[in-house]
Amino acid sequence: MTPLSHNQELQLDYRLYRRRFRKPLVTAYGEWVEREGVVIRLQTSDGRVGYGEVAPIPWFDPNGKGLLEGSTLVEQLGLNEFGSTIQPTCLRQIKLPTLHWGMECAITQLVDPTLPGVRVPVAGLLPAGEDALETLSQQLALGRRAYKWKIGVLPCKQEIELANQLVPKLPKGVRLRLDANGSLTDDDYKAWLSWCMAHREVVDYLEQPLAVGREQEMMDRADGMDVPIALDESVVGVESLIEVARHCPDAVLIVKPSLLGSRAQYLRWRTGHPRQRVVYSTSFETVIGLKAVWELAALDWPPLAPAGLDASSALEDDGLCPMRIGWELSNADWPNGLEHEVWEHL
Ligand SMILES: [Mg+2]
Known part of the structure; x- marks a missing residue:
């Protein structure tokens, strides 16, 4: 230091x-x-x-x-x-x-350029719609323990049918995260809540089912259903995160560090609120931003939840994230000189 x-x-x-x-x-x-x-x-x-x-x-x-x-x-x-x-x-x-x-x-x-000596498990990202089925088959070889699938893109009934096809493909213990990006209608939300309840053993959480501003409603409607609700768009910046955490202590908070604002303020809050469930997520940074996202996840203790750290598979191979991202990332994945190499590539 x-x-x-x-x-x-x-x-x-x-x-x-x-x-x-x-x-x-x-x-x-x-x-x-x-x-x-x-x-x-x-x-x-x-x-x-x-x-x-x-x-x-x-x-x-x-x-x-x-x-x-x-x-x-x-x-x-x-x-x-x-x-x-x-x-x-x-x-x-x-x-x-x-x-x-x-x-x-x-x-x-x-x-302080040193890094925590921690391994952070990585969650996979599945594309919206039917493409998810094939991508999941390809990604399973990486051994990831959780997959996020974007919903709210096709009609609800069609997506629930696809979800029914995804579930049998998941190896035992692998969880599905459903991310609606705030787009569900009230009826869609009801249908997804019922589906999640029926598939509780594979559903990690249902993310941002309704629009920003309806946080309490999202939580109230899921109350007693044993379906964790994650909030993502509702949490933009550390001040809003603290506010949402105060009102929704049962919510899983999706933390996109690149959007947080003050790193120090977040770490202070986290130290005082270790029980709030948080999941860290990339904003599709280069390896420089990804390392900072990883470090924040690694500073959490214990970093059990797979983090959305797959910043490269959805992007073209442009040399800005020149690393293999498998089922976990540890401090050994950030060798000296990696950031300089990417900087020179920009
Ligand atoms: Mg999201």
Whole structure:
């Protein structure tokens, strides 16, 4: 650990990247074709380097606007206004959660680049619709213990029929996570709750069945049904996470670290609330952002829930996540020089 002084000058560099999905990622919001993000690099005068990544997800933008027409992500983040050096205290002024996270990760790495010696199990991601059946067959060889499947894309009856075909393919002990991205109607939600109750032994949780703002209703309707409800879109940024956790202590909270904002504030909350069930999830970062997501999951104790860390299989092989992601990720998966290699590739 090498603390930084408040007024220490850090050289700031950043690079924009674009990553294309192999097939557009289909969710209830429509298609996501290309993920745009920024990698930040900070360097001290004695040559220490820290990396961080800014990886917004358009539909998680609390203003609901996504990227403004005609401006680049770098302009939107205001990165060009920072100048070539910053001081660690600049974090206090950063209001955008994704930028705060990326900058704080880079500063944290400068202070302490060591990693926890923990293995984090990895959950798989299945595409929406019928493609899930074939993808599951391919992914089973990786030995993952949980799979997330996007629902709310096809008519409910059709998806329940597909779910009935998925279940017998799951090896014993492997769990299914159903993610509706807030798109179910009241009747669909009822139908999925009944289905989940009937398949309790394979269902890990039903994620964000109804729209943001209906959190209490989602929890109340599942009350007594023994079906865990996860909240994802309802949890954007650490302040909203703390608020949602207070009102919905039984909810599984999906933590997308890249959208959290303050890493330190989250860790303080987590220390005081170890019983709230949380599941960590990638926002399809490069290996630089993925490592930071992994580290947050690894800092949790015990890190039992498989985390959504498969940041590469849905994206084209672009060299920005050059690692094999199997059924778990440990500190040995982040060799020295990996981040530098990806930075040079940007
Ligand atoms: Mg989700």
